[in-house]
Amino acid sequence: MPYLEYILAMGNFEYSIEAHNLRKDFSVSESGKGMMGAVKALFSSKKRAVHAVESVSFSIKPGEFVGYVGENGAGKSTTIKILTGILVPTSGEAKVNGIIPYENRRANGMNIGVVFGQRTQLWWDLPVRETYEMLRHIYRIPQDTYADMMKKLSASLDLGPLMDMPVRKLSLGQRMRCDIAASLVHRPQVLFLDEPTIGLDVLAKENIRTFLKEMNRTEGTTIILTTHDMNDIEQLCKRLIILDKGRVIYDGATEDLKSRFVHDKIMEVEFHERVETLVGIPEVVVVSSSGNKMRLKFQNGNSGIADAISRLASLYSIKDISVREPSVESIIYSIYEKTTLLPKYKDKG
Numbered sequence: 001m002p003y004l005e006y007i008l009a010m011g012n013f014e015y016s017i018e019a020h021n022l023r024k025d026f027s028v029s030e031s032g033k034g035m036m037g038a039v040k041a042l043f044s045s046k047k048r049a050v051h052a053v054e055s056v057s058f059s060i061k062p063g064e065f066v067g068y069v070g071e072n073g074a075g076k077s078t079t080i081k082i083l084t085g086i087l088v089p090t091s092g093e094a095k096v097n098g099i100i101p102y103e104n105r106r107a108n109g110m111n112i113g114v115v116f117g118q119r120t121q122l123w124w125d126l127p128v129r130e131t132y133e134m135l136r137h138i139y140r141i142p143q144d145t146y147a148d149m150m151k152k153l154s155a156s157l158d159l160g161p162l163m164d165m166p167v168r169k170l171s172l173g174q175r176m177r178c179d180i181a182a183s184l185v186h187r188p189q190v191l192f193l194d195e196p197t198i199g200l201d202v203l204a205k206e207n208i209r210t211f212l213k214e215m216n217r218t219e220g221t222t223i224i225l226t227t228h229d230m231n232d233i234e235q236l237c238k239r240l241i242i243l244d245k246g247r248v249i250y251d252g253a254t255e256d257l258k259s260r261f262v263h264d265k266i267m268e269v270e271f272h273e274r275v276e277t278l279v280g281i282p283e284v285v286v287v288s289s290s291g292n293k294m295r296l297k298f299q300n301g302n303s304g305i306a307d308a309i310s311r312l313a314s315l316y317s318i319k320d321i322s323v324r325e326p327s328v329e330s331i332i333y334s335i336y337e338k339t340t341l342l343p344k345y346k347d348k349g
Ligand SMILES: Nc1ncnc2c1ncn2[C@@H]1O[C@H](COP(=O)(O)OP(=O)(O)OP(=O)(O)O)[C@@H](O)[C@H]1O
Pocket: 026, 027, 028, 050, 051, 052, 053, 070, 071, 072, 073, 074, 075, 076, 077, 078, 079
C-alpha cells in the first residue's frame, strides 16, 4: 500500500468498521444426487449462483462491542471474511480503520485481530509460545512491547501452563484461549470473533466473556462477535445486528429488542384450587392449563400488568405467580419468522 495512504489510515476515523451494500455471490457447480452426482459436478460446467451476502450495510464506532447474529448460512462468516480481507465482495465497499481490507490485506492485518472458532491459527505441532514468537516477527513487535502484552494476556487468559504444550494436545477451551491471545499479540484496534465460544462448557465460556469484556473496556478494542449463544450477546453486546438470508433485518440496541418486538408477557399462575375459566380480566388470555396451573398471556406489554395481577389475586386464590420475560433468543427467532413484518429493514439496500 502507498506510504501516504498507510499514514492516513493510521489516523482517527469516525468509524472503525464500515460496510456499504456489501454483496457476495459464490458460483457453485450444480450437483446431482448421491456420490456419482457429486463426482459429475466436478467436471460439469453447470453453475449456480449462491447469494451468500445480498446487501449488508452498517457502521461501527471505535470501542463498540457488536453482536452479529443470524441463522446458519445467513452470511455472517462471509461478511467477516470480507472485513478481514480474505474475500473480495462482488459489489459494495468495506472499510476497516479507513482501509479497504481486500485491497490492502497486509495493512489491514496490522490493525485487526481475527478468531475463527472453527479453525485454529496456531501452529498445530509446535508449543503454543512458538506461534506467538512467529507473530512477533510477522508484526515486527518490539521485544519489550511484546513482553508486556504477553504478560497481560498470559495473566488474564491463564496461559502459563499451556505455553510449552503442543497445540494438538490442548483441550478445545484451552486452544480457544490461546487462539484469542494470538489474535491480540499485536494490540489490534479491531477484533473479529467468529464463534469464539462454540463447543465450550459453561465455565470456559464465562472466562472468555469476562476477558473480552475487560479487553473492550480497558483497551477500547472494537469488537464484532458472531455467535449462536444468546448469553454471549446478552452479557457482552450493547448493540446487535441481525442478519437473515444475507440482509440486515435488525440493527440497534440489544435492550431495545424486547420493547420493540415483545408486546405480550407470559404469566405462570398456580391456584389453590382448579380454575376452569378466567372472568373479569379481559386483558389476560389463557394460553394453557393443567391441574391447578395456568399459563396466561398479558397482551398490553408492561402497562397495567400490576393492576391485572392484583385483580387476579382479588378474584382467585393464588398460591404462586411468576411473570416471564422472553429470552433474546426467542425474540430473535420470532423476528426471523416475521421478517416480512419489518418493512423498514426490507426496503434497505
Ligand atoms: N466458498 C463458498 N462457496 C460457495 N458457497 C459458499 C462459500 N462460502 C459460503 N457459502 C454459502 O454462503 C452462505 C452463507 O455462508 P456463511 O458461512 O457466511 O454463513 P454463516 O452465517 O456464517 O452460517 P453459520 O452460522 O452456519 O456459520 C451459505 O449458503 C454457504 O453455503
